[in-house]
Amino acid sequence: MPRGIPNAKRDDTGIKYTAFHVPLAINPKHLGSTYLKSENQTIWSRNAQRKSKAPPEEPAAPEQRRGSQVIVVHPGSRFTRIGRASDVTPLSVPTVIARKTKPPVTTPTFVEGISRPRKGRRNPRxxxxxxxxxxxxxxxxxxxxxxxxxxxxxxxxxxxxxxxxxxxxxxxxxxxxxxxxxxxxxxxxxxxxPYRIDWIDGPNANEDVLVGEQALRIADPQASNYMVRWPIYGSNFNTRDYPSIQLILSDIEVLLRATLQDQLGIEPSDYQKYSVVLIIPDFWNRSYVRELVHMLLVSMGFKQLCTQQESLAATYGAGISNACVVDIGAKNTSVACVDEGLVIADTRIALGVGxxxxxxxxxxxxxxxxxxxxxxxxxxxxxxxxxxxxxxxxxxxxxxxxxxxxxxxxxxxxxxxxxxxxxxxxxxxxxxxxxxxxxxxxEFDRKRVGTNDMLHSDVTEEILDQHPSDQVTQAMTISTQHLMPAPVPEENSPDQQDGSARMQDTSGPDGEPRPVATEGSADMSMDVIDVEEESKPPIVPPQKQTQQSPSKSARGQSGEPQAQPSPEDFGIDVCFEASKLPLDVAIFNSARAAGGDEKIRKYLQAVLVIGGTARISGMAHALESRYVKSMMFYKEEFTKPSESDVKRLQAIATPLVQNMEKVQIIPPPKDVDPRVLVWKGGAVLGKMDGCSELWVTQNDWDVMGMRGLKERCFFI
The missing domain is CATH 3.90.640.10 (ATPase, substrate binding domain, subdomain 4)
Structure with missing residues (x-):
């Protein structure tokens, strides 16, 4: 009978209740081990030692330009930009593929993302x-x-x-x-x-797979038994038109292989000699990045790879270190602030308009x-x-x-x-x-009908890590504050009410409240525009926020700190609701998430607009005019504007922060197409000496997977 257990009954059967084996206690003398506690024991150090002991590689030919062995890939919804880092401009290949299938071929339908008038109403204006x-x-x-x-x-x-x-x-x-x-x-x-098109039809349509421009030149895909699909939608895979993720990756791989071989002259046997710089979205999906990296390193067999976010690559291409980057793509728009070579995660917003x-x-x-x-x-x-x-x-x-x-x-x-x-x-x-x-x-709800998540987000290689890319950013939370229910007012004691009355006695000569701005204040009393309403809210002067006692604002009645409620606590899909914002509001909320007034001025005076839509005439004027600051809201002696003045200001102005004259839109460098600015930034990164610290090899990926990519990148 074991000690310490009185009246324990003997097990007559001798059968264990479980097959679980309890491991022995760890040996105490092993607790002082230095295994993997020094830098020279990491896999990166072992790789460097192994490389130094390996026989020297053949020196590169002297006529090769720097970056000629680096391929920069920037996938997009409509076009994929691909080329060597030494090239001046990339190849812009339509991200579309046509495959021969057995008849009958499904007739493609256009998914309407814009409201339509009622049927039978085609009256002019x-x-x-x-x-x-x-x-x-x-x-x-x-x-x-x-x-x-x-x-x-x-x-x-x-x-x-x-x-x-x-x-x-x-x-x-x-x-x-x-x-x-x-x-x-x-x-x-x-x-x-002179610009007639050589259509592919009849006996010419005998290829099993057509990619890029050739896929768009098929005269009648249904009659030729071709299934034409676009594998990428926005910043993720096109799960609406594909039944599985394997088919999407297969089409992307075929597209890249055909482009590299036909237009760049790179054979599949030479992939092991080339490195790849992969441009990924700012608000990236972890599974999306993992599948693309696995395809490039394992399926295609490239030598090594590094990833870079679009906003950071855009600043490299423009030659600036701080900016609020606005990338207006085909399907969505991305807004993020870059600070000294690092994308601020909390400033990212993805809009559902493109x-x-x-x-x-x-x-x-x-x-x-x-x-x-x-x-x-x-x-x-x-x-x-x-x-x-x-x-x-x-x-x-x-x-x-x-x-x-x-x-x-x-x-x-x-x-x-x-x-x-x-x-x-x-x-x-x-x-x-x-x-x-x-x-x-x-129609935001209609645009996401049919999309599903095939890449089970709850399956991950690192269980204990919280992935910032999957979380709601501070900019999105700010953008959806108007959807939260109104807070319940707290009852203050008579002394607190008297103190609050004294603090709020800042009225002007006419009895109107005088705006008081605090330098470096992070929270500004801006009216958040509700895009569901049919009209924008009137412009009102910012009011001074009432100061609360720390014991009341940060702690409950029991003295314990209370977490601030977020829109997610009320069942609000923050990412989806934030995607409905107007562009000017999204840019301002992104800058607000970076910090106080100083940060807002810093980023709103360096707005970089890129993408195909940035080429629309007057884009800079449209943004700057919507941010014009009305000086009457910041006069020391505040005077109430007349109704006509308010109407004029509503047409063109939104009050911002103090001591900022206007928002400044930074144009792309001279003779640089804003559509390829991100790719050029990736090419700059691929030619830098510091990029040698960011490469992930096939062995690194095989051993550590996404963890290896995380230790080589700043944003994962």
Missing amino acids: PAEQKQGRDEYEVVVSSDDPFEEKIAAITMSLRDRMRFYKLRVSRNAGSIASTYNDSRKPEIIAEHND GDDITEFLYVLLDRICFPYRDINLARSYDWNVMEDLKTRMCTLLEVDVALNLYDFIVRKPAQPAEKYSIRVYDEIILAPMSIFEPRVI
């Missing part, structure tokens, strides 16, 4: 059929919710035109509709069309004024390219460009001669890009 007395007034004569949204955006435009004293053509919509409805296409003979939404919205607006090309289908690649060409040549954010202008465009269809159309437009050219500042017409 219904929002202007009834004119008001004021030329800037917009009267909605329809109960269609879509027309109300368009009228709200139009009213915002008219307010800005009123501020700049620009005239409005009251019957421009009717003139444009009448002209477009009567236009017939002009036929262009094949020998007169250049494709502007293209689709432009089509909806042109359809309201009798778009002359009637047989358009955005699911077809050549029709989508028509709208992309119109967006590039038409769209502007300068109010002075709003006028009745005439444009022409050419439609090239398979097995048909090219057709030239002419179209007359008015304010559609500015209303379409204004959707990034007025996102009320975007």
